[in-house]
Structures are given as structure tokens and as C-alpha cells.
Amino acid sequence: MSALLPVEEAQARLLALRAPLGRETVALADAHGRYLAADVLAERDQPAAPLSAMDGYAIRFDDLPGPWTVTGEVAAGSAPDRAVGAGEAQRIFTGAVVPPGADTVIVQEDVAREGDRLTLTGDGPDSRGRHIRARAADFAAGDALLAAGSRLTPGAIATAAMSGAGALSVAIRPRVAILTTGDELVAPGRAPGPGQIPDSNGVMLAAMLAGEAAAPVQPRHIRDDRATLAKILKELARSHDVIVTVGGASVGDHDHVRGALGDAGGRLDFWRIAMKPGKPLIAGTLGDAILLGLPGNPSSAFVTATLFLLPLVRHLAGARAPLPPVQRAPLAAPLDAGGTRRDYLRARVERGVLTPLVGQESGRTLPLAAANALLIRDIGAPARDAGDAADYIAIA
Known part of the structure; x- marks a missing residue:
């Protein structure tokens, strides 16, 4: 346990501690942000019939340039009651079913109507099928629309609804407990006493x-208090899938997480990562629960949560790709060479350029408020000049 684990190895070991949690069926209204447990296949064609894309008149393209006799009207939500014959037109509205016989829609701005007589006043449609949404133009029945393991965004939910689904099979949401430790912490909003600070991590x-x-x-x-912590860990393990402790992960006299995990009957899987900030990270199991011990400095807690806690939650929740994607951008300024641990520097990406922020000490929160990226500087990486490409992870 003395050697520092590479970040990728630690992430892989953490996710291997437990499989995704199973599945349940939820209504579309409750599906946002969940991960699909099964592929979504279309139950219907969309659209199910040719639809007008504009307000205008349904005609036969071969009858251009008119004139036409208007023989009916079709609104969205109703079915045509007759076909369009030679020299005929039907008034039609956006989203309405194109009547049989018609193969083109002429927009209302290009025609003039007097009674039932319709004449061309503009350029008119330039091709057959103009302003018509073809049947199954979006998707056809049986098409695979959404893949298992993908996150349900508002657009994905709209697609599922249009496909004919009213409910979806999704992975069960993990139950997470957050436990901040430390005699120095007081609840946000309370006045700290001597030597105390607000509990920002929770x-x-x-x-x-x-x-x-x-x-x-x-x-x-x-x-x-080690005994109190061990008792609470034991209680939380009976009702939670993930227990996150914050603080107490290092080697000081008041760092009790590893000891309390053992006292509660848990197993330590790994401790200490070759990264900065966040070296004293702890991972283990207690019954069916996973314990993840984060360091107590705010930047350390944030970085380790980004790289380990959020991927773990996504993995248990059924995500196909739970790790944060790595992107690249040119540096706005020179960057020193890397050291013996991988650095995750708080940074900003603006107009496609990456700038590390001033104040990288792990106890500072102001750079976290300003950051929208973690700039990655690998172990032993050479110094870089402004304009050189660098890797980063986008953060909210």
C-alpha cells in the first residue's frame, strides 16, 4: 500500500469493486439524467405519414404553374377526406397529413386566392416533394434510436416519446452518503470559533x-472520533451503495478513516494516488457498500470527486462511459515541467485557449469558483510554450 497508484489504475480498481445496480422502469417524466438499461427501438414510423412542413396548399408538382381549384382543407391532427386531382389544391397547415395525389406543398406567400381559385404570384416550389416531410424521415419502426448506457437528455427523452415509449428501463440510482469529518468544521452560515472553518466540502x-x-x-x-466514525460507517453501509468521507484520509493522529473502516469490518482496496492535489485518496468496501475517502482540502476534494466519485456514481447508475472525457486546447502561457505526480491544475478555457489560474494551493476555493477546466500535466511532462496543446477535463 506504500506505492502511489497511477490515476487510471485507481479508477479501474474503483469501478471494478461493484457492478451496476440493476434496472427499473420509470415514466418519461422521471427519466431525465438517468442511464438507459436497454436499447430504445422505435415502435412506429416518424412521421407516420407525409406531413406538410409549411402553411400553404397541397398540389401536384406537374400542375405548376397553375391555376388550381381549391377543393378542401387539412389541418394538423386530422386526416384528409379526399385526394388531390389534376388542377386541384387543398389548403394545408404545418404538420398536417398530405392528402393522396399531392406530392408538393406551395407556400401561402407564393399564391393568391379568390374564392376557390388559386393562382401563382411568386416563384413557387422548385422541386417535387418540396415542403413535405417524408414518411419515416426521422426514423422507421424497428430502428435502434438510443443505446443502453446512454444518458437521457431532454432531446433523448423527446425521441423516446416520439418513438412510442411511455416509460423506459433505466439503471437504479445509487444511494450516496456524504460524511464530512473534522473538529475544525462548522456548518455553513454559522460563525466559526477559534481555529474553525465553514464546512464547504459537504x-x-x-x-x-x-x-x-x-x-x-x-x-x-x-x-x-474513530469509534463514532466506525459506528456510523457500519450504519450507513446497510442503507447506501456509496459512502463518501471527506477529510481524515491522510496519516495524521486525527485521520481515522482507514482505521475506522477496518474497525467496522470493511476492507481497504487502495490508498494514495500519484496525483496532485488528492494523493491521500482511500477506496474500500464495507458489506455491499463502497467507501471512498476524499482528502479534506476543498480543491483536493473537488478534483478527486471529479475523477473518482462522479465516475463511480455514473458506473453504478449504468453509464456506458463513466469517466470524464479528456479534451485538448492550446495553452495561453508557458507551463512548467511536470513532477512526480500528475497535476490537475484549476484552469479556464475561453475562446478555445487554456489558461491555468493563479492560486493552485489545495486549500483555496476561489480558483474553484473561477475554473471551468482541470488542466492535466502528466508525470515528468516537459515544459511547454504558449500555443502548445495540453489536455484538460471540462468541469461545471
Whole structure:
């Protein structure tokens, strides 16, 4: 346990501790942000019939340039009651079914109507099928529309609804407990006493999880007491899939997470990662629950949560690709060479250019508020000049 684990190895070991949690069926209204447990196949053609894309008149293209006799009207939501014959037109509205015989829609701005007589006043349609949405132009019955493991965005939910689905099979949301530790912490909004600071990590991690497919979580705080921590870990393991501790992960006299995990009957899987900030990360199991011990400095907690907690929650929630994607952008300024641990520098990407922020100390929160990226500087990476490409992870 003394060697520092590479980040990728630690991530792989963490996700291997438990498989996704199974599946349940939820209504579309409750599906946002969840991960599909099964592919979504279209139950119907969309559109199910040729539809008008514009307000105008349904005609036969061969009858151009007119004139025409208007013989009927078709509105969205109704079916045509007669076909369009030679020299005939039917008034039609956007989204209405094109009547049989018609193969083109002429927009209302290009015609003039007197009674039932319709004449061309503009250029008219330039091709057969103009302003008509063909049957199954979006998708056809049986088409695979959404893949298992994909996240249900508003657009994906709209597609599922249009496909004929009213409910979807999704992975079960993991239940996550957040436990901040430390005698120095007081609840946000309370006046700190001598040597105390506000507990920023609990609310930060709860906010990070609020955008994920996890059950709602309310952070708790306990003092630095090993026996109390072991008792609470045991209780939480019976009702949660993931227990996140914050603080107490290092080697100080008041760092009790590893000891309390063992006291509660848990198993340590790994400890200490070759990264900065966030080296003293802990991962283990307690019954069916996974314990993830994050360091207590705010930037360390944020970076490790981005790289480990959020991917773990996504994995348990059924995500096909739970790890944050790595992107590239040119540097706005020179960057020093890398050291013995991989650096995750708080940075900003603006107009496609990546700038590391001033103030990379792990206890500072102001750079977190300004950052929208984590700039990755690998172990032993050479110094880079402005304009050189660098890897980064986008953050909210």
C-alpha cells in the first residue's frame, strides 16, 4: 500500500469493486439524467405519414404553374377526406397529413386566392416533394434510436416519446452518503470559533452529485472520533451503495478513516494516488457498500470527486462511459515541467485557449469558483510554450 497508484489504475480498481445496480422502469417524466438499461427501438414510423412542413396548399408538382381549384382543407391532427386531382389544391397547415395525389406543398406567400381559385404570384416550389416531410424521415419502426448506457437528455427523452415509449428501463440510482469529518468544521452560515472553518466540502459534493443519476443526498458531519466514525460507517453501509468521507484520509493522529473502516469490518482496496492535489485518496468496501475517502482540502476534494466519485456514481447508475472525457486546447502561457505526480491544475478555457489560474494551493476555493477546466500535466511532462496543446477535463 506504500506505492502511489497511477490515476487510471485507481479508477479501474474503483469501478471494478461493484457492478451496476440493476434496472427499473420509470415514466418519461422521471427519466431525465438517468442511464438507459436497454436499447430504445422505435415502435412506429416518424412521421407516420407525409406531413406538410409549411402553411400553404397541397398540389401536384406537374400542375405548376397553375391555376388550381381549391377543393378542401387539412389541418394538423386530422386526416384528409379526399385526394388531390389534376388542377386541384387543398389548403394545408404545418404538420398536417398530405392528402393522396399531392406530392408538393406551395407556400401561402407564393399564391393568391379568390374564392376557390388559386393562382401563382411568386416563384413557387422548385422541386417535387418540396415542403413535405417524408414518411419515416426521422426514423422507421424497428430502428435502434438510443443505446443502453446512454444518458437521457431532454432531446433523448423527446425521441423516446416520439418513438412510442411511455416509460423506459433505466439503471437504479445509487444511494450516496456524504460524511464530512473534522473538529475544525462548522456548518455553513454559522460563525466559526477559534481555529474553525465553514464546512464547504459537504455542500460542494452534494451540489456535484445533484447533476448526476444519484438519489438525493444530504451531507452529514461528525467530529474526529474513530469509534463514532466506525459506528456510523457500519450504519450507513446497510442503507447506501456509496459512502463518501471527506477529510481524515491522510496519516495524521486525527485521520481515522482507514482505521475506522477496518474497525467496522470493511476492507481497504487502495490508498494514495500519484496525483496532485488528492494523493491521500482511500477506496474500500464495507458489506455491499463502497467507501471512498476524499482528502479534506476543498480543491483536493473537488478534483478527486471529479475523477473518482462522479465516475463511480455514473458506473453504478449504468453509464456506458463513466469517466470524464479528456479534451485538448492550446495553452495561453508557458507551463512548467511536470513532477512526480500528475497535476490537475484549476484552469479556464475561453475562446478555445487554456489558461491555468493563479492560486493552485489545495486549500483555496476561489480558483474553484473561477475554473471551468482541470488542466492535466502528466508525470515528468516537459515544459511547454504558449500555443502548445495540453489536455484538460471540462468541469461545471
